[in-house]
Amino acid sequence: MKDTKIIIPEKDIPARWYNIMADMPNLPQAPLHPATRQPVTPDDLSAIFPLALIEQEVSRERWIDIPEEVREIYALWRPSPLYRAHRLEKALGTPAKIYYKYEGVSPAGSHKPNTSIPQAYYNKKAGIRRIATETGAGQWGSSMALAGQLFGLDVTVYMVKVSYNQKPYRRIAMETWGAEVHASPSAVTQSGKKALEADPENPGSLGLAISEAVEDAATHDDTNYALGSVLNHVCLHQTVIGLEARKQLEIAGDFPDIIIGCCGGGSNLAGIAFPFIADKINGRDLRVIAVEPASCPTLTKGEFRYDYGDVAGLTPFLMMYTLGHDFIPPGIHAGGLRYHADSPLVCQLYHDGLIEAKAYHQLGVFEAALQFARTESIIPAPETAHAIKAVIDEALLCKEEGKERTILFNLSGHGYLDLQAYADFLEGKLTDYEYPEEKIKEALSRLPVF
Amino acid sequence: MKDTKIIIPEKDIPARWYNIMADMPNLPQAPLHPATRQPVTPDDLSAIFPLALIEQEVSRERWIDIPEEVREIYALWRPSPLYRAHRLEKALGTPAKIYYKYEGVSPAGSHKPNTSIPQAYYNKKAGIRRIATETGAGQWGSSMALAGQLFGLDVTVYMVKVSYNQKPYRRIAMETWGAEVHASPSAVTQSGKKALEADPENPGSLGLAISEAVEDAATHDDTNYALGSVLNHVCLHQTVIGLEARKQLEIAGDFPDIIIGCCGGGSNLAGIAFPFIADKINGRDLRVIAVEPASCPTLTKGEFRYDYGDVAGLTPFLMMYTLGHDFIPPGIHAGGLRYHADSPLVCQLYHDGLIEAKAYHQLGVFEAALQFARTESIIPAPETAHAIKAVIDEALLCKEEGKERTILFNLSGHGYLDLQAYADFLEGKLTDYEYPEEKIKEALSRLPVF
Numbered sequence: 085m086k087d088t089k090i091i092i093p094e095k096d097i098p099a100r101w102y103n104i105m106a107d108m109p110n111l112p113q114a115p116l117h118p119a120t121r122q123p124v125t126p127d128d129l130s131a132i133f134p135l136a137l138i139e140q141e142v143s144r145e146r147w148i149d150i151p152e153e154v155r156e157i158y159a160l161w162r163p164s165p166l167y168r169a170h171r172l173e174k175a176l177g178t179p180a181k182i183y184y185k186y187e188g189v190s191p192a193g194s195h196k197p198n199t200s201i202p203q204a205y206y207n208k209k210a211g212i213r214r215i216a217t218e219t220g221a222g223q224w225g226s227s228m229a230l231a232g233q234l235f236g237l238d239v240t241v242y243m244v245k246v247s248y249n250q251k252p253y254r255r256i257a258m259e260t261w262g263a264e265v266h267a268s269p270s271a272v273t274q275s276g277k278k279a280l281e282a283d284p285e286n287p288g289s290l291g292l293a294i295s296e297a298v299e300d301a302a303t304h305d306d307t308n309y310a311l312g313s314v315l316n317h318v319c320l321h322q323t324v325i326g327l328e329a330r331k332q333l334e335i336a337g338d339f340p341d342i343i344i345g346c347c348g349g350g351s352n353l354a355g356i357a358f359p360f361i362a363d364k365i366n367g368r369d370l371r372v373i374a375v376e377p378a379s380c381p382t383l384t385k386g387e388f389r390y391d392y393g394d395v396a397g398l399t400p401f402l403m404m405y406t407l408g409h410d411f412i413p414p415g416i417h418a419g420g421l422r423y424h425a426d427s428p429l430v431c432q433l434y435h436d437g438l439i440e441a442k443a444y445h446q447l448g449v450f451e452a453a454l455q456f457a458r459t460e461s462i463i464p465a466p467e468t469a470h471a472i473k474a475v476i477d478e479a480l481l482c483k484e485e486g487k488e489r490t491i492l493f494n495l496s497g498h499g500y501l502d503l504q505a506y507a508d509f510l511e512g513k514l515t516d517y518e519y520p521e522e523k524i525k526e527a528l529s530r531l532p533v534f
Numbered sequence: 535m536k537d538t539k540i541i542i543p544e545k546d547i548p549a550r551w552y553n554i555m556a557d558m559p560n561l562p563q564a565p566l567h568p569a570t571r572q573p574v575t576p577d578d579l580s581a582i583f584p585l586a587l588i589e590q591e592v593s594r595e596r597w598i599d600i601p602e603e604v605r606e607i608y609a610l611w612r613p614s615p616l617y618r619a620h621r622l623e624k625a626l627g628t629p630a631k632i633y634y635k636y637e638g639v640s641p642a643g644s645h646k647p648n649t650s651i652p653q654a655y656y657n658k659k660a661g662i663r664r665i666a667t668e669t670g671a672g673q674w675g676s677s678m679a680l681a682g683q684l685f686g687l688d689v690t691v692y693m694v695k696v697s698y699n700q701k702p703y704r705r706i707a708m709e710t711w712g713a714e715v716h717a718s719p720s721a722v723t724q725s726g727k728k729a730l731e732a733d734p735e736n737p738g739s740l741g742l743a744i745s746e747a748v749e750d751a752a753t754h755d756d757t758n759y760a761l762g763s764v765l766n767h768v769c770l771h772q773t774v775i776g777l778e779a780r781k782q783l784e785i786a787g788d789f790p791d792i793i794i795g796c797c798g799g800g801s802n803l804a805g806i807a808f809p810f811i812a813d814k815i816n817g818r819d820l821r822v823i824a825v826e827p828a829s830c831p832t833l834t835k836g837e838f839r840y841d842y843g844d845v846a847g848l849t850p851f852l853m854m855y856t857l858g859h860d861f862i863p864p865g866i867h868a869g870g871l872r873y874h875a876d877s878p879l880v881c882q883l884y885h886d887g888l889i890e891a892k893a894y895h896q897l898g899v900f901e902a903a904l905q906f907a908r909t910e911s912i913i914p915a916p917e918t919a920h921a922i923k924a925v926i927d928e929a930l931l932c933k934e935e936g937k938e939r940t941i942l943f944n945l946s947g948h949g950y951l952d953l954q955a956y957a958d959f960l961e962g963k964l965t966d967y968e969y970p971e972e973k974i975k976e977a978l979s980r981l982p983v984f
Contacts, residue, residue, distance in 0.1 A: 085602060087544055088609040094537055152535060159538040160911050171684075189639065191911035193950065233908050234621075253703070256953040259960055260907055457710055458683050461610050461641035500643065500950035503706040510709055 089165040090332040097155050097162050102323040104429060105316065106146035107362040110436055112428035115400035116390060121534070124400045132301045132309040134210035137203065140317040148320065154202045157234055161190045162324065166332035167495075171459040173479070180482035181338065182475060184495040185329045185356060186462070192257070194465065194497030195352045196227030196312055199321035203310045204231035214238040214307040216300035218268065218293030220348070221247050221419030221467070222254025223497055224312030229263035239263040242270060242296040245288035247419040253501045268293040275299050275396040289412050290423045295396035302398070313349025314393060314402075314427045322355025325494060330359055333492070340370065340492035342478055346470040347374035347383065347441070348420045350427030356494035361438055374430065374441045375470040377421050377449075379517045380413040382406065383434055383441035387528055391425055404431045407519075408527025414517050417446065417505035418466040442474055445516035449473045450509040453499070465497035466505050539615040540782040547605050547612050552773040554804075554879060555766065556596035557812040560886055562878035565850035566840060571984070574850045582751045582759040584660035587653065590767040598770065604652045607684055611640045612774065616782035617945075621909040623929070630932035631788065632925060634945040635779045635806060636912070642707070644915065644947030645802045646677030646762055649771035653760045654681035664688040664757040666750035668718065668743030670798070671697050671869030671917070672704025673947055674762030679713035689713040692720060692746040695738035697869040703951045718743040725749050725846040739862050740873045745846035752848070763799025764843060764852075764877045772805025775944060780809055783942070790820065790942035792928055796920040797824035797833065797891070798870045800877030806944035811888055824880065824891045825920040827871050827899075829967045830863040832856065833884055833891035835974055840984055841875055854881045857969075858977025864967050867896065867955035868916040892924055895966035899923045900959040903949070915947035916955050
């Protein structure tokens with residue numbers, strides 16, 4: 085019997101995170117203070133982040149130790165299995181070898197606890213009592229709720245309204261783990277009130293929810309902010325995925341030719357890909373593909389420039405590919421990919437040609453998801469299904485070209501709480517939507533020029 | 535760092551199922567034909583089951599080989615991890631060692647695919663084109679849908695109406711895996727039509743849904759029936775759980791003093807417990823506890839006698855503890871435990887004192903579930919939470935008595951698709967309900983006497 089999963093023991097949970105800033109040919113340009121437009125200092129960030137995370141945000145050290153308390157909680161689900169997709173390969177008739185790292189085994193069902201756990205840990209150690217955060221589809225909010233519960237921190241979540249209404253189950257999961265959840269825009273913050281005054285029907289966006297959570301943290305002494313993607317320390321924490329996958333592929337005697345991840349803020353792609361990118365920088369033949377929705381085409385249609393991370397302009401300016409911080413993406417089901425920009429690290433690597441990007445429409449994405457569920461048996465999250473669509477396309481290209489390439493992708497989350505999206509797809513209720521280029525240009529024209 | 539999970543490799547997926555009938559002091563009395571009331575012959579069963587499963591149903595062989603094709607699909611999630619509940623133990627302050635086998639890692643989220651996979655395999659081999667089956671909470675239906683998809687069989691599911699309405703997500707999962715789903719009672723079968731004529735608001739029951747599925751299978755040549763619990767071959771297939779747990783506990787250097795499982799039809803309890811019960815028969819000090827809801831107290835308040843497995847009286851008479859086959863349990867959230875009887879094997883072992891039983895009210899059960907989710911991080915299915923309540927009670931007893939007992943339980947499924955039940959609990963909408971003894975007596979009085 086051929087092995088389906090490559091499993092490694094708990095002692096192989098990485099002892100250190102990998103920091104790609106030690107190896108990048110060009111570092112991202114410094115974040116700028118939203119008011120002074122001068123480079124942000126650690127002091128500027130200390131109102132909302134603990135010192136340990138600020139240090140990780142700016143560190144150039146290649147390896148950063150993972151605290152034992154964090155590894156002990158990682159052990160509740162890590163190391164996650166690396167699967168060989170025998171059944172999908174057979175269905176496609178491809179000579180490609182397809183591997184996937186399954187992060188849906190975490191208690192919250194996605195890769196997000198890889199960073200919520202250390203973030204809760206460092207905040208608890210710094211004496212913080214409460215975390216304010218935002219969530220799109222709810223993956224991050226539920227992961228932060230879980231982490232807060234495990235370390236004894238209160239958690240307040242601002243959840244993008246369209247997801248709050250579409251996905252009550254994730255809200256309930258957050259509440260089961262003890263968090264308080266508000267639909268965003270909410271009447272709890274000034275940013276939320278302002279958005280509701282302008283448009284009471286505002287469906288919300290990740291950028292707006294970030295404004296609310298940052299404001300909540302900045303205006304309460306005992307409260308810090310936590311972000312589930314985009315920032316350097318988040319990408320850092322996610323590298324446990326790629327580090328484990330590297331060890332697992334060694335056991336299989338393989339090395340990836342292509343690495344694929346969906347890309348909303350960029351952290352799950354960073355997690356699986358960063359630990360391999362140093363090889364590419366050193367000349368190894370390797371493609372890394374970021375997959376995004378055509379309805380929110382940050383890398384493929386955005387511009388590389390300074391922009392705020394949020395709608396209200398409370399966060400620093402970050403150097404990113406962006407569609408404009410007041411871009412309001414349509415309410416597609418892959419809520420976790422509805423963000424106007426991407427991680428500065430991912431953007432810089434894309435800018436430098438070390439990462440490629442593809443954008444897909446949702447109908448093709450759900451077809452890919454269904455093919456995956458009906459062969460490999462796992463029902464993937466709609467976000468993850470974007471990666472699967474690209475995997476299937478690459479595997480079919482291998483078939484066409486007769487090439488036996490090794491494809492590694494991150495199965496970043498399961499779709500148990502996204503089944504309504506599958507129902508909508510099966511009932512023919514979904515349509516494709518390409519965000520109009522003129523609306524992107526218009527949003528970008530409102531950005532400050534440096 | 536102490537190990538949290540005990541993991542064994544794919545080669546340790548059991549090669550044989552364990553058949554407890556080889557070791558029972560008293561075998562269950564023979565099933566009787568519903569019309570002739572004579573012992574059922576293999577021929578009687580061949581209209582709805584393939585020969586291989588009929589042979590397993592009556593076999594007295596201790597070990598039955600698992601086909602390689604079945605083991606290959608088991609490898610999509612098996613061996614499942616055995617967890618040591620370090621964090622729950624600490625929260626309880628108990629000297630007990632608590633282990634749980636986590637069956638929620640299966641693609642359908644429960645232990646049910648352990649039997650749906652071999653059932654689909656044997657039916658496919660026998661040339662069957664379609665499977666008709668019933669489901670309560672939807673765990674079984676989604677597992678059968680998955681298995682049918684993997685072996686290329688069509689699947690028709692009759693889903694208890696109260697769950698169909700409460701749990702649309704499980705229906706969607708079934709459809710995602712390609713099955714057709716009817717709310718039961720349905721207008722598709724005579725049994726369903728009759729029930730709807732008597733009461734158009736009939737919320738359905740597992741017994742009634744069984745009638746519909748059996749009728750569908752019996753009236754279509756290319757269609758067989760599949761049952762997710764109760765029968766001997768189902769319990770047999772589930773023994774992979776206990777066989778793996780035994781090997782994992784050996785690695786930990788432990789042996790259980792107490793084994794706990796929730797009990798609806800009895801198969802998840804059978805799965806975890808049967809491979810240990812031979813030791814008890816041979817004198818080993820071991821308690822096995824079946825946990826059921828106070829609203830459907832089959833073992834604790836039922837009678838041990840012949841009854842039908844379904845409402846319409848289409849199935850053979852089985853010797854079981856029963857509340858009467860036309861018992862309609864209230865619509866509690868643990869839909870998988872709403873069955874009027876239990877597996878004849880479990881019932882016989884209970885009758886012979888080899889298994890104990892406890893019944894719990896749902897408020898206490900959900901409190902236990904919340905404590906588990908907030909310490910161990912997994913949100914359990916409401917059915918499973920019944921077992922957890924008993925585990926916590928036993929662990930607290932260990933604390934009171936200063937005994938370091940080893941408790942093993944089956945975490946038979948996760949609760950991602952049961953989160954509405956958690957919301958109802960958190961919002962104070964759940965109440966306790968004890969099924970009145972006079973109503974049980976009345977239902978039992980309608981049974982034929984032999």
